[in-house]
Amino acid sequence: MxxxxxxxxxxxxxxxxxxxxxxLLSRLRPPxxxxxxxxxxxxxxxxxxxxxxxxxxxxxxxxxxxxxxxxxxxxxxxxxxxxxxxxxxxxxxxxxxxxxxxxxxxxxxxxxxxxxxxxxxxxxxxxxxxxxxxxxxHNYGTLLNAVNLFRAQSDKVMPPPLVLHFAISILHTVEQLHAARIIHADIKPDNFLLGDRCVRLR
CATH class of the missing domain: 1.10.510.10 (Transferase(Phosphotransferase) domain 1)
Known part of the structure; x- marks a missing residue:
């Protein structure tokens, strides 16, 4: 430092x-x-x-x-x-x-x-x-998979309510992670997994 x-x-x-x-790992007690x-x-x-x-x-x-x-x-x-x-x-x-x-x-x-x-x-x-x-x-793939599905459609745009849902979910997840004093350092669409009821960060 x-x-x-x-x-x-x-x-x-x-x-x-x-x-x-x-x-850092070598200093853990217990290992x-x-x-x-x-x-x-x-x-x-x-x-x-x-x-x-x-x-x-x-x-x-x-x-x-x-x-x-x-x-x-x-x-x-x-x-x-x-x-x-x-x-x-x-x-x-x-x-x-x-x-x-x-x-x-x-x-x-x-x-x-x-x-x-x-x-x-x-x-x-x-x-x-x-x-x-x-x-x-997780059976539903990643957020990147979802984005690519919409890109393949004729209008190539994810509906705004769905975009808002994902944005709120992502911000809430990152907020909880930071509250636990952990930094992810690789936030990107393919690191968000789609589950039955939520978006999970891996």
Whole structure:
């Protein structure tokens, strides 16, 4: 942290720096890996693809499809054949334990009445070269999907009442996140998931 600047502001080093994040996580007491939903595996991330069966501890999951792919992660839909429970698998290389840590902060800091506004991670599996996060499946896609649906229509415009609804939902969600003293840093339409009754930020 730098000395105070004029006006009483202090500048901190890049909060998204990988070494800084690793240092912060190493200071946690108890350590993140002691969380009952965080698992460490002394091996590489297993091969994952559609129609594969993935074993994670005592659970076996059938990988159904690829839902999306980014620079650092691939998101799959999976099903537990024993329960028919469907979920999302987020496979990241390198591993991203910080995401699970922030999820635990959301659980601790947000009132139950607003926790549903932000995505939740069921469990984190940390491997030598990556991580797998198990999360909730949202059947209606993202806000970006909705925008693109309207763009494909003849008038190419989302109805103003719907725009207003989404704008209010987004602002309310971000307000709750900031009240919990957390900054998202990647607010964009494809990070808002559409659920049965709300818009969730992931």
């Amino acid at each position: 730098s000395p105070a600047e004029p006006g009483g502001l202090r500048l901190v080093s890049d909060p998204w720096d990988a070494n800084r994040i690793s240092d 993140l890996t002691s969380h009952p939903c965080c698992y460490s595996w002394p091996c590489a991330v297993p091969s994952i693809g559609p129609k594969n069966i993935l074993s994670l501890g005592s659970s076996s999951l059938r990988v159904d499809a690829v839902l999306g792919q980014g620079a650092f992660a691939t998101v799959f839909q999976a099903t537990n054949p024993a329960t028919s429970d469907r979920m999302v698998l987020k496979v990241q290389k390198p591993a991203n334990p910080w995401e699970f840590y922030i999820n635990t902060c959301l659980d601790a800091r947000l009132p139950p009445s607003v926790r549903h506004l932000l995505g939740s991670i069921r469990s984190a599996h940390l491997f030598l070269d990556g991580s797998i996060m198990l999360g909730e499946l």
